[in-house]
Amino acid sequence: MSTVIYEKKDGIGYITLNRPEELNAMNDEMLAELDAVLPQAEMDLDVKVVVFRGAGKDFCVGQDLTGVNTYEVLSEPGEHLTIKKRMEAERRRNRRWEYIFNLAKPTIAQVHGYCLGTGCYLAMVCDITIAAEDAQFGDPLLRMGLLPHMPLWLYLVGIKKTRELLYTGCYIDGIEAEKIGLINRAVPGDELEDEVNNLASGIALMHCDALAPVKDAINSVMEARGLGAAWRFTNNMQLVMQQRTMLPDEFNFFKARDKKGLKAAIDERDAPFKKFCEER
Amino acid sequence: MKYKNVLLKFEGKIATITLNRPEKLNAINDEMLRELMKALEKTRNHYESLVVVIKGEGDSFSVGQDLSGEGTNEIMPPNPRNKAYLYDMFTQSQKNQSIWQYIFEFPKITVAQVHGYCLGMGLDLAMACRAIICTDDAIFGDPSVRMGIASPNPLWTFRVGLKKSKELLLTGRYIDGKEAQRIGLVMKAVPAAELDQVMAVELDAFSRSVGIGGWDQMTDFWCSWMAIMELAGLGAARHMTASVNVLSSIQRPGRSLIERGGFDFYKTRDEQGLKAAIEKRDAPFRKYFPQPKLKKR
Numbered sequence: 001m002s003t004v005i006y007e008k009k010d011g012i013g014y015i016t017l018n019r020p021e022e023l024n025a026m027n028d029e030m031l032a033e034l035d036a037v038l039p040q041a042e043m044d045l046d047v048k049v050v051v052f053r054g055a056g057k058d059f060c061v062g063q064d065l066t067g068v069n070t071y072e073v074l075s076e077p078g079e080h081l082t083i084k085k086r087m088e089a090e091r092r093r094n095r096r097w098e099y100i101f102n103l104a105k106p107t108i109a110q111v112h113g114y115c116l117g118t119g120c121y122l123a124m125v126c127d128i129t130i131a132a133e134d135a136q137f138g139d140p141l142l143r144m145g146l147l148p149h150m151p152l153w154l155y156l157v158g159i160k161k162t163r164e165l166l167y168t169g170c171y172i173d174g175i176e177a178e179k180i181g182l183i184n185r186a187v188p189g190d191e192l193e194d195e196v197n198n199l200a201s202g203i204a205l206m207h208c209d210a211l212a213p214v215k216d217a218i219n220s221v222m223e224a225r226g227l228g229a230a231w232r233f234t235n236n237m238q239l240v241m242q243q244r245t246m247l248p249d250e251f252n253f254f255k256a257r258d259k260k261g262l263k264a265a266i267d268e269r270d271a272p273f274k275k276f277c278e279e280r
Numbered sequence: 281m282k283y284k285n286v287l288l289k290f291e292g293k294i295a296t297i298t299l300n301r302p303e304k305l306n307a308i309n310d311e312m313l314r315e316l317m318k319a320l321e322k323t324r325n326h327y328e329s330l331v332v333v334i335k336g337e338g339d340s341f342s343v344g345q346d347l348s349g350e351g352t353n354e355i356m357p358p359n360p361r362n363k364a365y366l367y368d369m370f371t372q373s374q375k376n377q378s379i380w381q382y383i384f385e386f387p388k389i390t391v392a393q394v395h396g397y398c399l400g401m402g403l404d405l406a407m408a409c410r411a412i413i414c415t416d417d418a419i420f421g422d423p424s425v426r427m428g429i430a431s432p433n434p435l436w437t438f439r440v441g442l443k444k445s446k447e448l449l450l451t452g453r454y455i456d457g458k459e460a461q462r463i464g465l466v467m468k469a470v471p472a473a474e475l476d477q478v479m480a481v482e483l484d485a486f487s488r489s490v491g492i493g494g495w496d497q498m499t500d501f502w503c504s505w506m507a508i509m510e511l512a513g514l515g516a517a518r519h520m521t522a523s524v525n526v527l528s529s530i531q532r533p534g535r536s537l538i539e540r541g542g543f544d545f546y547k548t549r550d551e552q553g554l555k556a557a558i559e560k561r562d563a564p565f566r567k568y569f570p571q572p573k574l575k576k577r
Contacts, residue, residue: 106450127446127447127450128443128447129443152442155441156441156442156443181441181443181444184443184444201568202451202565202567202568203450203451205564205565205568206425206426206450206452207428207537207540207541207542207543209428209537209540209542210426210427210428210542211425213524213525213527213528214424214425214430214431214449215446215450216430216524217430217431217449217520217524217525217528218436218437218442218445218446218449220520220521220523220524221434221437221513221517221520222437222442223516223520224434224515224516224517224520225437225512225513225517226512226513
């Protein structure tokens with residue numbers, strides 16, 4: 001079965017992440033299929049606007065942390081890779097986000113359930129994000145000793161909120177996400193699909209030669225605001241972070257996973273923070 | 281000097297500039313913009329004035345650029361059907377940027393008092409002011425995308441953030457004063473009956489707040505703010521949006537919006553009149569983006 005489904009209907013392109021039993025965790029296969037489908041959606045003249053969504057209960061839980069078929073998604077700290085190899089992989093990851101951000105047509109993320117880590121990054125690089133009120137947003141990378149590496153955090157929610165969310169790794173729901181500017185709107189879960197389709201249908205009335213420059217004008221302002229350099233900075237810091245030596249008594253997510261399994265490792269990762277993060 | 285399209289009044293520490301083409305909903309044409317600039321220049325040199333209010337006569341603040349095609353050679357991109365030279369388009373776009381920059385960097389406290397429609401260039405004008413205070417049923421929006429034009433206004437993402445900027449500019453959706461307050465576009469949205477009173481209080485506060493450290497200190501703050509905005513990329517953003525604005529205005533055979541079956545605003549206007557063209561432009565979208573309505577007075 002395909003991990004990414006691409007469909008078209010009435011001028012709208014739908015890209016559905018399709019690993020529902022793994023909460024749409026991103027693995028190498030999914031990224032390869034995304035890479036194949038994105039240029040297709042960009043060039044498709046019948047498609048005015050692209051909707052990203054997730055099959056099953058969640059939008060996307062983030063990178064697949066199993067360590068199986070995840071070379072492209074995540075360089076694990078323990079892996080012995082040359083600097084060049086790591087840099088190549090990092091640059092590829094970065095190019096993917098920049099490419100979606102600059103896709104020459106509008107993009108909408110339709111978010112429900114978990115929207116974490118790289119899943120959250122995907123929703124952030126889309127032009128417009130509409131989410132269910134009870135969707136969960138968060139970037140817990142730091143809890144695993146990895147660097148959260150999406151510069152758009154700062155532009156969307158500001159310095160203070162970015163620090164709070166990234167230092168703690170706490171999750172927020174759709175309503176809170178709307179309040180701080182991470183998304184455009186949170187709606188009740190059963191209205192989400194209608195809301196997105198309505199928005200996309202309205203945009204689809206527009207001509208592609210009108211939409212492309214309007215999007216580009218806004219993106220060029222972001223470029224002027226330093227986003228171009230920010231992609232590179234965070235990317236480089238991410239590379240540096242992968243080279244660090246773990247302290248002997250530090251929680252090592254990857255060791256815990258290999259010893260006790262993925263679920264236990266995630267529980268162990270999140271447990272100490274539970275009392276600091278408001279339960280939602 | 282005698283103004284035709286704006287009114288200028290000095291009263292204590294407050295200067296009031298009123299856009300005065302009420303029969304055209306204060307649509308901005310070349311002459312109005314020239315007079316607005318002259319009135320601002322006069323206010324700049326009027327030392328008693330610390331606060332400048334910009335508002336609209338009649339039913340609206342401003343419905344945006346005058347789209348009639350008459351007396352608008354300077355503010356509108358050259359009509360694409362006349363096959364304008366790129367040089368003309370770039371210099372026109374740059375010149376307009378310098379006007380908005382002048383207003384944005386105006387060294388006195390500028391406040392836009394908005395009621396009724398505040399669209400397109402009218403919104404560009406209001407956004408260039410330091411604060412907007414409006415009625416809760418005022419209507420804000422930039423429908424440029426519906427005519428195939430990318431807004432040259434670089435302030436959007438600074439004012440309402442990236443996600444909201446894209447939502448509003450890619451749909452051309454109109455929002456009311458309440459929503460404008462919620463997303464941070466305006467400082468305050470109040471019931472129409474209270475607007476004058478709220479304005480009086482706020483303007484008094486603005487003109488007094490500069491008294492604490494003195495006007496010289498306020499000017500010092502203003503210099504720092506402008507430097508911060510330039511460092512945050514506003515200067516480069518101005519040039520980039522100007523370029524993309526030109527790009528969107530170029531219409532070449534077989535390569536662009538109108539020639540590929542997009543809505544031809546200019547042709548519709550010339551054949552059926554301005555009102556019909558605006559109606560044709562907006563009608564298809566109402567189903568998806570319900571338009572807020574002005575309250576009856």
